[in-house]
Amino acid sequence: xxxxxxxxxxxxxxxxxxxxxxxxxxxxxxxxxxxxxxxxxxxxxxxxxxxxxxxxxxxxxxxxxxxxxxxxxxxxxxxxxxxxxxxxxxxxxxxxxxxxxxxxxxxxxxxxxxxxxxxxxxxxxxxxxxxxxxxxxxxxxxxxxxxxxxxxxxxxxxxxxxxxxxxxxxxxxxxxxxxxxxxxxxxxxxxxxxxxxxxxxxxxxxxxxxxxxxxxxxxxxxxxxxxxxxxxxxxxxxxxxxxxxxxxxxxxxxxxxxxxxxxxxxxxxxxxxxxxxxxxxxxxxxxxxxxxxxxxxxxxxxxxxxxxxxxxxxxxxxxxxxxxxxxxxxxxxxxxxxxx
Amino acid sequence: xxxxxxxxxxxxxxxxxxxxxxxxxxxxxxxxxxxxxxxxxxxxxxxxxxxxxxxxxxxxxxxxxxxxxxxxxxxxxxxxxxxxxxxxxxxxxxxxxxxxxxxxxxxxxxxxxxxxxxxxxxxxxxxxxxxxxxxxxxxxxxxxxxxxxxxxxxxxxxxxxxxxxxxxxxxxxxxxxxxxxxxxxxxxxxxxxxxxxxxxxxxxxxxxxxxxxxxxxxxxxxxxxxxxxxxxxxxxxxxxxxxxxxxxxxxxxxxxxxxxxxxxxxxxxxxxxxxxxxxxxxxxxxxxxxxxxxxxxxxxxxxxxxxxxxxxxxxxxxxxxxxxxxxxxxxx
Amino acid sequence: xxxxxxxxxxxxxxxxxxxxxxxxxxxxxxxxxxxxxxxxxxxxxxxxxxxxxxxxxxxxxxxxxxxxxxxxxxxxxxxxxxxxxxxxxxxxxxxxxxxxxxxxxxxxxxxxxxxxxxxxxxxxxxxxxxxxxxxxxxxxxxxxxxxxxxxxxxxxxxxxxxxxxxxxxxxxxxxxxxxxxxxxxxxxxxxxxxxxxxxxxxxxxxxxxxxxxxxxxxxxxxxxxxxxxxxxxxxxxxxxxxxxxxxxxxxxxxxxxxxxxxxxxxxxxxxxxxxxxxxxxxxxxxxxxxxxxxxxxxxxxx
Numbered sequence: 026x027x028x029x030x031x032x033x034x035x036x037x038x039x040x041x042x043x044x045x046x047x048x049x050x051x052x053x054x055x056x057x058x059x060x061x062x063x064x065x066x067x068x069x070x071x072x073x074x075x076x077x078x079x080x081x082x083x084x085x086x087x088x089x090x091x092x093x094x095x096x097x098x099x100x101x102x103x104x105x106x107x108x109x110x111x112x113x114x115x116x117x118x119x120x121x122x123x124x125x126x127x128x129x130x131x132x133x134x135x136x137x138x139x140x141x142x143x144x145x146x147x148x149x150x151x152x153x154x155x156x157x158x159x160x161x162x163x164x165x166x167x168x169x170x171x172x173x174x175x176x177x178x179x180x181x182x183x184x185x186x187x188x189x190x191x192x193x194x195x196x197x198x199x200x201x202x203x204x205x206x207x208x209x210x211x212x213x214x215x216x217x218x219x220x221x222x223x224x225x226x227x228x229x230x231x232x233x234x235x236x237x238x239x240x241x242x243x244x245x246x247x248x249x250x251x252x253x254x255x256x257x258x259x260x261x262x263x264x265x266x267x268x269x270x271x272x273x274x275x276x277x278x279x280x281x282x283x284x285x286x287x288x289x290x291x292x293x294x295x296x297x298x299x300x301x302x303x304x305x306x307x308x309x310x311x312x313x314x315x316x317x318x319x320x321x322x323x324x325x326x327x328x329x330x331x332x333x334x335x336x337x338x339x340x341x342x343x344x345x346x347x348x349x350x351x352x353x354x355x356x357x358x359x360x361x362x363x364x365x
Numbered sequence: 366x367x368x369x370x371x372x373x374x375x376x377x378x379x380x381x382x383x384x385x386x387x388x389x390x391x392x393x394x395x396x397x398x399x400x401x402x403x404x405x406x407x408x409x410x411x412x413x414x415x416x417x418x419x420x421x422x423x424x425x426x427x428x429x430x431x432x433x434x435x436x437x438x439x440x441x442x443x444x445x446x447x448x449x450x451x452x453x454x455x456x457x458x459x460x461x462x463x464x465x466x467x468x469x470x471x472x473x474x475x476x477x478x479x480x481x482x483x484x485x486x487x488x489x490x491x492x493x494x495x496x497x498x499x500x501x502x503x504x505x506x507x508x509x510x511x512x513x514x515x516x517x518x519x520x521x522x523x524x525x526x527x528x529x530x531x532x533x534x535x536x537x538x539x540x541x542x543x544x545x546x547x548x549x550x551x552x553x554x555x556x557x558x559x560x561x562x563x564x565x566x567x568x569x570x571x572x573x574x575x576x577x578x579x580x581x582x583x584x585x586x587x588x589x590x591x592x593x594x595x596x597x598x599x600x601x602x603x604x605x606x607x608x609x610x611x612x613x614x615x616x617x618x619x620x621x622x623x624x625x626x627x628x629x630x631x632x633x634x635x636x637x638x639x640x641x642x643x644x645x646x647x648x649x650x651x652x653x654x655x656x657x658x659x660x661x662x663x664x665x666x667x668x669x670x671x672x673x674x675x676x677x678x679x680x681x682x683x684x685x686x687x688x689x690x691x692x693x694x695x696x697x
Numbered sequence: 698x699x700x701x702x703x704x705x706x707x708x709x710x711x712x713x714x715x716x717x718x719x720x721x722x723x724x725x726x727x728x729x730x731x732x733x734x735x736x737x738x739x740x741x742x743x744x745x746x747x748x749x750x751x752x753x754x755x756x757x758x759x760x761x762x763x764x765x766x767x768x769x770x771x772x773x774x775x776x777x778x779x780x781x782x783x784x785x786x787x788x789x790x791x792x793x794x795x796x797x798x799x800x801x802x803x804x805x806x807x808x809x810x811x812x813x814x815x816x817x818x819x820x821x822x823x824x825x826x827x828x829x830x831x832x833x834x835x836x837x838x839x840x841x842x843x844x845x846x847x848x849x850x851x852x853x854x855x856x857x858x859x860x861x862x863x864x865x866x867x868x869x870x871x872x873x874x875x876x877x878x879x880x881x882x883x884x885x886x887x888x889x890x891x892x893x894x895x896x897x898x899x900x901x902x903x904x905x906x907x908x909x910x911x912x913x914x915x916x917x918x919x920x921x922x923x924x925x926x927x928x929x930x931x932x933x934x935x936x937x938x939x940x941x942x943x944x945x946x947x948x949x950x951x952x953x954x955x956x957x958x959x960x961x962x963x964x965x966x967x968x969x970x971x972x973x974x975x976x977x978x979x980x981x982x983x984x985x986x987x988x989x990x991x992x993x994x995x996x997x998x999x
Contacts, residue, residue: 073548218640219619220615223621223633224635226621249621250623251623272626275623286550289549291553291579292623293581293620294622294627
């Protein structure tokens, strides 16, 4: 991991603010989020529903569901270009060649009327610039590399002939077909059984190693983060609560939300019977923008200033990868050193 | 006086007819299970293992193809036929989808009062009092009474459906994946609720679950199912510490720890391929096609549940004394 | 139901009023009529509007106003009887088919489909051919022609609702089939059926008028608008009001019922509608969010 912090991020967003609106209601889904990911690095973006983890990652790529108005400001840098404000044609081209996306629901990414193989080959031809024959070989190779047994046979199968785990692998293969620099996995394991989840996570680990790509993992599964990610960003109600290396954040969380989240996830292998502690209350209503920290309502450490000023992200002492926390209260109370 | 078990399942088979070329879907294919009173029993397994079908069959939402289900010593089918109402006062069910399991046109107050009305319990005023008690029991504010289900959050709805299940003061509560539809931090709340309810009311709880970490937290005993049969069963902690069945080992190995130090250090067992279809299960031991340590006998003979080192049962030939020499030879 | 009453101000009064007037006139007809609608007065045939006869008289000297009012009553009563009977038969058969399922359902569906294959009026005509003419055979014929649609709708609603998990939940609670049907399913059935029936009522009034026009329904001298139309046809050139007045009454009632049915449907089934409806739903959504926040805030430890 040494030397990683000096490398340039392959994809980075800065001060991202995304508003979603329908005729009846408007929501600030992402409220000033910045993160970046380098080659050969896996960044996990963690949060629950409403945290903005999906919107902040897929939003700049133009991959949000139809029917909802989107307002993006800030920058999203990929390949030297800013995705925010880019027209849809250029965005689509850049998206196809630079990014690979794995969705939670594999069925939605594949055309059910076409065989699986040709869909992969098409992707490879379009974005990796391969010839027809090369693309076909590449497709079979991708299927094999995604852990699909009998890839020659599977090339000719339709999506509905495959199981959930198999489809997920096909989608991973599809994402890799364009030889992207960044692989984005949006809750790739949520719809899968435990043993298949383990297989997919293992696959993602291997892919990253073999292909030198950057991986962004969007998830609410802390276990998956611990298994696969190098760095983690914890989002709450559209804002960053904490970020840092997986080791620092998961073993030494500082932000009250992070602590609460980790405490509410029972550790399967811990011997002591730590009672599963719950975070009282519910995620905030994001249609009304209240000043101050979004977590104040549910926070055990809340002080009057928390409801007035939005807590800034402070860098606390850490080894190698910067560990940042948006909670001056805890930092002060526990005497944690702060880097300027 | 011998303790009759709360739930006793013998030779249960539940097969669904299927129009496709393959045979019937053998959702549950020979299950023997005993759950004592006061237990907090978890049933785990992956999709297609039959755990949901088993749970539904126990409470009578599903008819068995073969075998018997005894509730407190009495045959469930006969009980339902003769006195449906008294059965529902003994055994209750919590569904996986809290929104779907409530009528969307009824307020929470009406939803909670309904079981009391069906059984004509108490006067109108007494019923309202009981409804208020139920809300307290599940830690919900009285203000939800006039709300419709859709204006409640997932966690609140699940609390309501638990409260409704408890309205008739059952002694047995069967829950079908009650946590799956909830956010991670809300799950902890509901889990703690279950634990405290069990302590308070002395319930026997059977919970079909996906999340092994939570099962380990709260369940006193666990049953692991694979493709319609029981792979392993026993007290939770000992079983999880030392699983005897290769499938349980793989399943438990698949659960990642939230601690990255533990994660990077541990050895993982990865299964090859996908689970076979329940309409066409493999011969012999159903797991043999994906088992890393399968012996020849596994292809032919379906193993029965026998004593496992952790004190429970495992359906694996490797646990059998007779095959010990082969296993030892292989491991050396 | 209480919610509906609470929203009375939001009811579609412009459309509801003619219908209400029709119903009131029908009910209080004997009190409003000034003359016996069948009373003939050869001294005063074909008179124009006057204080004595507000809308004039017809070719037999009968008071047109009283005949219109009387016709309202006849239409109202006949329509109500047919509607109630058709609903009772249709909802019962349809719900039974949907609930029981299996072969019984298949048989009943076939019967319903056959009954729906032909237009209601054609069936009614055929039945009148068998039963003969007259008030009660018209009622019977129309009932038998009208029930099938309600059966079809009821069956569809019952089938759809039965698949919902909350029905299973009710079974687990020990509810009997009857309880489930009456408490959970019937309201859905009625909601749909009422909407349809409110528009259907207009079609029914028209059907009654049509049959009477053809001489197959209400027999003279009982006043009925369709019959007044056929009576007045011979005088249409010189005394058009004999046709215009019953025609107008008929049109007004039928159109009002149609619009009423539509108004019901629009309110019960949310659809993207511009203007006030959208504002209303936005308010409802904000209200819901507030409620939810209020629920969260109360009763939770800090």
